[in-house]
Amino acid sequence: MGNPHPIRARFEVLGVRLGFVFIPLMPRCTILTLARFVGVAIYTCSGRNRRVGLANLDIAFGDTKTPEEKKKILRRSMQHFTLSLLDLFWFTRHQAERLDRYFISEAAFEHVYLPGARLVVTAHIGNWELMGIQAALGGIPIIGVAAPLKNPKVDEYFQRARKSTGQVIIPQQGAIRKLLKGLREGKTVAVLLDQNTRPRDGGVFIEMFGLPAPISIAPAAMALKTGSEIILVYSRPDGSGNYTNCSLGLIEIKDDDDPVSLTTRMTAAYETAIREYPEIWFWPYKRWKLMPEGETKPPYPFYARALRDSDLS
Numbered sequence: 001m002g003n004p005h006p007i008r009a010r011f012e013v014l015g016v017r018l019g020f021v022f023i024p025l026m027p028r029c030t031i032l033t034l035a036r037f038v039g040v041a042i043y044t045c046s047g048r049n050r051r052v053g054l055a056n057l058d059i060a061f062g063d064t065k066t067p068e069e070k071k072k073i074l075r076r077s078m079q080h081f082t083l084s085l086l087d088l089f090w091f092t093r094h095q096a097e098r099l100d101r102y103f104i105s106e107a108a109f110e111h112v113y114l115p116g117a118r119l120v121v122t123a124h125i126g127n128w129e130l131m132g133i134q135a136a137l138g139g140i141p142i143i144g145v146a147a148p149l150k151n152p153k154v155d156e157y158f159q160r161a162r163k164s165t166g167q168v169i170i171p172q173q174g175a176i177r178k179l180l181k182g183l184r185e186g187k188t189v190a191v192l193l194d195q196n197t198r199p200r201d202g203g204v205f206i207e208m209f210g211l212p213a214p215i216s217i218a219p220a221a222m223a224l225k226t227g228s229e230i231i232l233v234y235s236r237p238d239g240s241g242n243y244t245n246c247s248l249g250l251i252e253i254k255d256d257d258d259p260v261s262l263t264t265r266m267t268a269a270y271e272t273a274i275r276e277y278p279e280i281w282f283w284p285y286k287r288w289k290l291m292p293e294g295e296t297k298p299p300y301p302f303y304a305r306a307l308r309d310s311d312l313s
Helices: 005-027 028-045 047-064 067-090 097-100 107-112 128-137 152-162 173-186 218-226 259-276
Strands: 102-104 116-124 142-148 168-171 188-192 203-208 213-217 229-237 243-251
Touching: 005 067, 005 152, 005 243, 028 047, 047 067, 067 128, 067 152, 097 128, 102 107, 107 243, 116 128, 116 218, 128 152, 128 229, 128 243, 142 152, 142 173, 142 229, 168 173, 173 188, 173 213, 173 218, 188 218, 203 259, 213 259, 218 229, 218 259, 229 259, 243 259
Parallel strands: 102 243, 116 188, 116 229, 142 168, 142 188
Antiparallel strands: 203 213, 229 243
16 A cells, blocks of 8 residues: 655645644534535546446446436435544544434444443444444443555544544454454454455455445454354434434344355345435445456446456465
8 A cells, every 4th residue: 555645645634634623613513514515516526436326326226216316315425424524523522522412322222332242343334433433432442443544644643533432443454363352352343344355355255235245254254253242233314413323233143154144144234224224325435346257247337347366365
């Protein structure tokens, strides 16, 4: 992973520093208005994100939604994720007070706070960043994983925000060993499920919206190895600045389960949630970037490519 150009890097650091100073001072209504405006601007100006997002929506919904409905979902998705980024800055001021005021949790989500080893699985739906920060405020030392940003100084600012309530963040490289150690010590471990994971890194092609995508089976393998509970969660915005921490329930480990079958069930649960709240999933992500051997475009989207040797070993 290369570092950004030095001049660009300095501007990025300056922008982030100013963001952490001034965004938390803004009223909540201004943050919401800014997110709506910037989200629409990104949708309008970023042809690349628009093409990827609409291609993904075609895979997920086919002819069951009109082109206009898909464009509306994508615009709202970009507005939501603009708000998620702004909120990572905004909630650093009067943090405990704001998190307590703007977050509520469903009764089923409270299972996260029970003692014992627990694997908390989430996805790029809702506000996963703030959910971890808010959950850690409840006294649970959640262990999460984050890939480092290209700009180390910018990464330092965001890591500080993630750790501000006691959440433990470990680097992606070599994370499995540390996560297993945490589970064996009876701690709560949080992982993202819906990321592209190459076969050489433990990814297996599992159907999502009817089309196989590479998904890590590591969370399922860890749960099977340690006997930890698995709970699926996400944080849903209500459009007026509030969030609800939601649970999709516990995943029961069956006697004949293996990492693939367990990951398949978790993926299916998130697919159901995304279908219900499509505007809060990150559609511009290249979810179907890699195609299994023998597959072609179509049905895979324009950005997909065949597996390379470097993906396999």
